[in-house]
Amino acid sequence: MILLKSTGVLLLLSTNFSCAQQKKPNLILIVTDDQGYADLESFGSNDLETPNIDGIAAAGVRFTQWYANSPVCAPSRAALMTGLYPHNAGVPDLLAPRSPGLSLNRVTLADALKKKGYQTGVFGKWHLGAAADYLPNKRGFDEFFGHLEGTLDYFSHMYYLIRAPRPFHDLWRNTEEAWEEGNYMTHLITREAKQFIRNNKEEPFFMYVAYNAPHQPLHMPKKYLDRFSHLEPQRQRIAAMLAVVDEGVGEIIAQLKKDGLNDNTVVFFMSDNGGANNTKNFLSNEPDQFFYGANNGGLRGHKGSVFEGGIRVPACMSWPGVIPPGTVVDEPGIGMDIYPTFLKIAGAEPPDYMLDGHDLMPRINERKKTPHDVLCWEYAGQYAIRKGKWKLSLNTMLDFRREGPEVFLADLKADREETHNLAGEYPEVVKELRTQLDTWYESVKPNLPSE
Amino acid sequence: MILLKSTGVLLLLSTNFSCAQQKKPNLILIVTDDQGYADLESFGSNDLETPNIDGIAAAGVRFTQWYANSPVCAPSRAALMTGLYPHNAGVPDLLAPRSPGLSLNRVTLADALKKKGYQTGVFGKWHLGAAADYLPNKRGFDEFFGHLEGTLDYFSHMYYLIRAPRPFHDLWRNTEEAWEEGNYMTHLITREAKQFIRNNKEEPFFMYVAYNAPHQPLHMPKKYLDRFSHLEPQRQRIAAMLAVVDEGVGEIIAQLKKDGLNDNTVVFFMSDNGGANNTKNFLSNEPDQFFYGANNGGLRGHKGSVFEGGIRVPACMSWPGVIPPGTVVDEPGIGMDIYPTFLKIAGAEPPDYMLDGHDLMPRINERKKTPHDVLCWEYAGQYAIRKGKWKLSLNTMLDFRREGPEVFLADLKADREETHNLAGEYPEVVKELRTQLDTWYESVKPNLPSE
Numbered sequence: 001m002i003l004l005k006s007t008g009v010l011l012l013l014s015t016n017f018s019c020a021q022q023k024k025p026n027l028i029l030i031v032t033d034d035q036g037y038a039d040l041e042s043f044g045s046n047d048l049e050t051p052n053i054d055g056i057a058a059a060g061v062r063f064t065q066w067y068a069n070s071p072v073c074a075p076s077r078a079a080l081m082t083g084l085y086p087h088n089a090g091v092p093d094l095l096a097p098r099s100p101g102l103s104l105n106r107v108t109l110a111d112a113l114k115k116k117g118y119q120t121g122v123f124g125k126w127h128l129g130a131a132a133d134y135l136p137n138k139r140g141f142d143e144f145f146g147h148l149e150g151t152l153d154y155f156s157h158m159y160y161l162i163r164a165p166r167p168f169h170d171l172w173r174n175t176e177e178a179w180e181e182g183n184y185m186t187h188l189i190t191r192e193a194k195q196f197i198r199n200n201k202e203e204p205f206f207m208y209v210a211y212n213a214p215h216q217p218l219h220m221p222k223k224y225l226d227r228f229s230h231l232e233p234q235r236q237r238i239a240a241m242l243a244v245v246d247e248g249v250g251e252i253i254a255q256l257k258k259d260g261l262n263d264n265t266v267v268f269f270m271s272d273n274g275g276a277n278n279t280k281n282f283l284s285n286e287p288d289q290f291f292y293g294a295n296n297g298g299l300r301g302h303k304g305s306v307f308e309g310g311i312r313v314p315a316c317m318s319w320p321g322v323i324p325p326g327t328v329v330d331e332p333g334i335g336m337d338i339y340p341t342f343l344k345i346a347g348a349e350p351p352d353y354m355l356d357g358h359d360l361m362p363r364i365n366e367r368k369k370t371p372h373d374v375l376c377w378e379y380a381g382q383y384a385i386r387k388g389k390w391k392l393s394l395n396t397m398l399d400f401r402r403e404g405p406e407v408f409l410a411d412l413k414a415d416r417e418e419t420h421n422l423a424g425e426y427p428e429v430v431k432e433l434r435t436q437l438d439t440w441y442e443s444v445k446p447n448l449p450s451e
Numbered sequence: 452m453i454l455l456k457s458t459g460v461l462l463l464l465s466t467n468f469s470c471a472q473q474k475k476p477n478l479i480l481i482v483t484d485d486q487g488y489a490d491l492e493s494f495g496s497n498d499l500e501t502p503n504i505d506g507i508a509a510a511g512v513r514f515t516q517w518y519a520n521s522p523v524c525a526p527s528r529a530a531l532m533t534g535l536y537p538h539n540a541g542v543p544d545l546l547a548p549r550s551p552g553l554s555l556n557r558v559t560l561a562d563a564l565k566k567k568g569y570q571t572g573v574f575g576k577w578h579l580g581a582a583a584d585y586l587p588n589k590r591g592f593d594e595f596f597g598h599l600e601g602t603l604d605y606f607s608h609m610y611y612l613i614r615a616p617r618p619f620h621d622l623w624r625n626t627e628e629a630w631e632e633g634n635y636m637t638h639l640i641t642r643e644a645k646q647f648i649r650n651n652k653e654e655p656f657f658m659y660v661a662y663n664a665p666h667q668p669l670h671m672p673k674k675y676l677d678r679f680s681h682l683e684p685q686r687q688r689i690a691a692m693l694a695v696v697d698e699g700v701g702e703i704i705a706q707l708k709k710d711g712l713n714d715n716t717v718v719f720f721m722s723d724n725g726g727a728n729n730t731k732n733f734l735s736n737e738p739d740q741f742f743y744g745a746n747n748g749g750l751r752g753h754k755g756s757v758f759e760g761g762i763r764v765p766a767c768m769s770w771p772g773v774i775p776p777g778t779v780v781d782e783p784g785i786g787m788d789i790y791p792t793f794l795k796i797a798g799a800e801p802p803d804y805m806l807d808g809h810d811l812m813p814r815i816n817e818r819k820k821t822p823h824d825v826l827c828w829e830y831a832g833q834y835a836i837r838k839g840k841w842k843l844s845l846n847t848m849l850d851f852r853r854e855g856p857e858v859f860l861a862d863l864k865a866d867r868e869e870t871h872n873l874a875g876e877y878p879e880v881v882k883e884l885r886t887q888l889d890t891w892y893e894s895v896k897p898n899l900p901s902e
Contacts, residue, residue: 155606155633156670160618167611167618182606182635182672219607221633 024204025319026265027113027342028252029080031208032245033073033125033215035314036275038297039242043314045295047231049243052250053316056269060318061327061364067334067386068273071303071310071379073150074101074127076272076335077210081108081128081139083339083350083357085376087444091128093380097149097159097168101129102139103447107351109339110140113206116348121200122146123192124185124210137174141208145173145192147185152212154185154219184221186213186241190248194255201259206342209252214241216278218293234293238275263320266345268338270315276303277399300418304400306377306384306393307408307418319345323364331363331370332386374433376440385437389413392423392433409433475655476770477716478564478793479703480531482659483696484524484576484666486765487726489748490693494765496746498682500694503701504767507720511769512778512815518785518837519724521830522754522761524601525552525578527723527786528661532559532579532590534790534801534808536827538895542579544831548600548610548619552580553590554898558802560790561591564657567799572651573597574643575636575661588625592659596624596643598636603663605636605670635672637664637692641699645706652710657793660703665692667729669744685744689726714771717796719789721766727754728850751869755851757828757835757844758859758869770796774815782814782821783837825884827891836888840864843874843884860884 038044042054042062069079074095075086081102082089090103102108110120121143122136127150129135136144147170149159157180160167171178180188193209213220214237224240231239249269256262275294294302301307315333317323336357343350344359362368377384383394391412396404409423409430423430489495493505493513520530525546526537532553533540541554553559561571572594573587578601580586587595598621600610608631611618622629631639644660664671665688675691682690700720707713726745745753752758766784768774787808794801795810813819828835834845842863847855860874860881874881 153604153607153609156604156609156668158604158607158609158611158668160609160611179676180673181670182633184633217607217609219632222631225630 023264024116024118024346026200026204026256026261027118027206027346028265028267029109029206029208029338029342030211030249030252030267030269031077031080031124032211032242032269032271033213034273034276034294034303035214035242035271036294036296037271037299037309037312037314038295039214039238039271039275040314042316044297047228047235048239049227050246052246052253053269055253056249056267056318057316059320059325060267060323061316061329063315063317063333064328064330065332066270066313066315067332067375068271068311068313069335070377071273071301071305071382073125073215073272075379077125077128078102079334079336079357080338081110081208082106083109083336083343083355085336085356085444087378088356088447090447090449092378092444092448094150095127095129097161098130100131100449101127101134103449104133108140109342110136110206110208112140112339112343112348112351113346114140114142116346117204118346118348119143119200119203119205120207121193121196121205122208122210123196124189124208125150125152125212125215126210135175143174143196145178146189146210147171147212151215151217152185153217154212155183156181157185184219184244186211186244186248190251193248193252197252197255197259197261201261204346206346211245211248213245214238214294216276218278220244235295236293238293238295266317266319266342268315268317268342270335270338271313272335273303274299274301274305274308274310274313298417300398301396301404302399304379305397305404306379306382307396307398307404308391308412308416310399311377311384317360317364327364329363331368332372332375333360333363333370334372334375374436374440376437378441378444383437383441385433385440386412387433387436390429390433391418392430392437393418394434394437474715475567475569475797477651477655477707477712478569478657478797479716479718480560480657480659480789480793481662481700481703481718481720482528482531482575483662483693483720483722484664485724485727485745485754486665486693486722487745487747488722488750488760488763488765489746490665490689490722490726491765493767495748498679498686499690500678501697503697503704504720504765506704507700507718507769508767510771510776511718511774512767512780514766514768514784515779515781516783517721517764517766518783518826519722519762519764520786521828522724522752522756522833523830524576524666524723526830528576528579529553530785530787530808531789532561532659533557534560534787534794534806536787536807536895538829539807539898541898541900543829543895543899545601546578546580548612549581551582551900552578552585554900555584559591560793561587561657561659563591563790563794563799563802564797565591565593567797568655569797569799570594570651570654570656571658572644572647572656573659573661574647575640575659576601576603576663576666577661586626594625594647596629597640597661598622598663602666602668603636604668605663606634607632608636635670635695637662637695637699641702644699644703648703648706648710648712652712655797657797662696662699664696665689665745667727669729671695686746687744689744689746717768717770717793719766719768719793721786721789722764723786724754725750725752725756725759725761725764749868751849752847752855753850755830756848756855757830757833758847758849758855759842759863759867761850762828762835768811768815778815780814782819783823783826784811784814784821785823785826825887825891827888829892829895834888834892836884836891837863838884838887841880841884842869843881843888844869845885845888
């Protein structure tokens with residue numbers, strides 16, 4: 001059946017809605033950790049093997065200007081789970097081990113969908129609060145298998161970042177410690193995700209698959225490393241880790257198809273922030289060396305920076321029969337938009353406070369402009385605001401260690417790589433954006449966690 | 452051929468010496484880490500699977516009163532490598548990460564054998580100095596594959612004990628970092644040991660196989676854990692870890708046989724100290740709990756204690772054609788005795804200073820009494836001395852945390868479990884032993900490392 005572009009969309013939409021009356025669409029959110037903007041073939045990489053994630057983009061929509069709500073993990077994820085700026089979710093910064101997290105007065109995506117009859121599961125990295133009241137099972141998830149903190153030894157599942165009082169084992173099935181040492185974490189996450197699908201064929205489900213790869217430590221089974229022996233060592237490790245993730249995504253999609261669920265399942269994929277720099281062996285006693293295994297596609301900065309390299313990330317979404325294959329959306333979108341989008345698809349009630357995110361579907365299927373007047377970021381004293389083509393960044397860092405300019409104005413349309421500072425040339429733009437940034441930050445301040 | 456016991460030994464000895472003219476015997480020292488006295492079926496366990504290590508005892512000699520030179524790892528190993536009390540080897544205590552170790556003026560077992568034409572290799576835990584001049588390749592070993600520090604994540608090969616400034620990766624092939632994450636350390640040690648045998652069929656070799664199991668963290672591949680699912684969880688983990696070690700020992704012996712080397716190879720097996728107590732998940736933030744997965748066969752105390760549970764360890768030795776199968780030696784022996792024994796077998800020159808250890812062969816094949824008038828221990832302010840049936844212990848600890856009696860005199864012949872303190876009853880024995888202990892400690896003091 002050949003359809004005209006414009007009518008095709010409508011027809012497909014109506015087909016889907018009749019189907020949805022039988023059963024609400026399943027919702028899957030797949031998030032990777034520190035994957036760079038160009039760390040997918042569909043986003044410009046030519047040295048990785050990511051056919052399955054690329055397949056989501058091919059089957060649906062690819063977002064060329066997708067943002068994480070923060071250049072670091074926990075705040076970015078807080079936005080995903082709440083539809084709010086991280087600051088309004090109580091997680092503006094990285095979380096120290098064993099600490100509280102997502103504000104208890106916020107309704108998580110899982111809470112909202114569960115109320116609508118969804119089975120809910122999260123597999124992988126939680127990192128939104130490890131104190132008792134903040135655990136996944138207390139935040140709307142029926143099932144949890146994964147780790148609570150921000151980094152994990154992929155094989156022994158130990159947490160041993162230097163900020164921790166002592167290293168500890170951090171793998172859990174719901175609230176029980178799970179012992180699976182020797183099994184590679186990415187494989188475990190995939191295994192659990194597939195099992196969750198198998199267990200929930202009848203009821204609609206929401207599954208949050210939070211791969212911790214390719215976050216450091218850069219662990220992977222040797223056979224994947226060997227597959228990329230032609231790459232230089234730093235890139236080789238990222239390529240190997242992402243190959244395991246991509247294989248996992250492929251297995252998840254295959255499971256959906258096997259169980260006849262794929263046609264009624266929405267899959268959203270994104271990275272939680274830009275590609276990181278790491279030290280060679282993660283936590284060496286040797287002097288730190290920069291490690292740029294990730295590929296941010298020429299964008300400036302890395303994880304930890306409010307420049308595009310820290311916050312613009314690969315993202316795509318599929319919804320068979322609704323989103324036409326091969327769709328490309330160049331309008332900006334941002335992590336916190338997923339929450340209202342998923343709620344709308346599920347017909348679930350939004351919470352009784354205002355969300356910061358906006359439903360994505362008009363941008364995807366109706367080619368609408370973004371409803372966000374501005375997008376704002378704040379992380380560890382850096383600020384950024386985007387309005388149309390303009391982006392103003394203040395007190396910038398290029399990553400966790402290297403300082404950048406104090407004031408930087410970029411015309412992202414002409415200069416996505418943020419190389420030309422137009423702040424001197426357009427003082428009135430700087431002034432206007434700065435005012436809007438101030439207004440935004442004043443608005444989120446009351447919701448910041450107390451020190 | 453049926454031989455009378457007394458003449459048989461002589462005949463066998465002469466057979467061997469004619470054979471040795473063709474090629475000197477290979478020497479293998481296999482050491483485990485924190486294996487308890489009764490953590491072998493041949494030493495009283497009834498819940499483990501250790502047929503291969505038991506096989507060494509069956510093929511040769513089992514030592515019922517074998518001692519480690521220290522209740523902790525590094526000093527015990529220092530004695531093995533030098534034939535000296537740990538204090539005379541410069542390693543009286545545990546070693547902090549990245550620190551010096553074995554005194555540079557000491558001739559290691561590898562040094563001495565190498566001079567006699569032996570190929571030398573060490574596979575597994577070194578823990579005798581991680582500073583540049585103290586590395587295995589600087590201490591007489593042609594080949595090294597393993598880790599330098601005292602604990603290791605068995606899968607990611609990271610070191611993350613709390614005393615470390617920062618966690619770091621600690622797996623090396625000679626002086627080059629080796630990346631093998633995901634591969635279980637015990638398997639890697641076995642793999643390397645077998646390869647070393649294959650590479651050295653022609654020349655005599657000395658191989659030190661230093662398994663880090665069953666030292667915490669209590670990691671093992673799940674399939675071994677499942678094999679012992681009938682045991683309670685703490686014991687299950689030790690059983691699983693030791694099963695992998697035993698399997699490895701079996702593979703090493705099989706490799707010797709395959710290469711026609713078994714008949715001309717001496718194998719010595721021992722644990723480096725008594726069974727330990729650990730916390731459940733190694734380095735938890737939860738309150739520490741005692742973990743007694745090891746079986747010290749009723750001996751008092753654990754690793755860290757100068758009571759028998761901390762220092763009396765399983766040990767056995769095989770030398771086909773020389774040591775009659777099924778030999779049992781009840782005379783005390785101690786780690787530092789291995790050095791002069793191996794040197795004698797190899798016909799190698801002892802160093803130009805006095806050794807503390809004594810050749811074992813007279814105790815094994817001639818039923819001689821131990822030539823040690825006394826055996827002494829000192830660790831972290833605890834002292835012990837054994838003379839005949841008497842053992843005096845001072846300032847005792849039961850492990851790293853629990854204090855024991857300040858003065859304890861045991862009659863080990865009547866009371867191997869050290870339950871009856873005879874110090875009050877035999878003050879003159881206490882006095883005599885204390886004097887000898889003082890004399891000993893004064894003698895080693897000049898060799899202690901400066902603070």
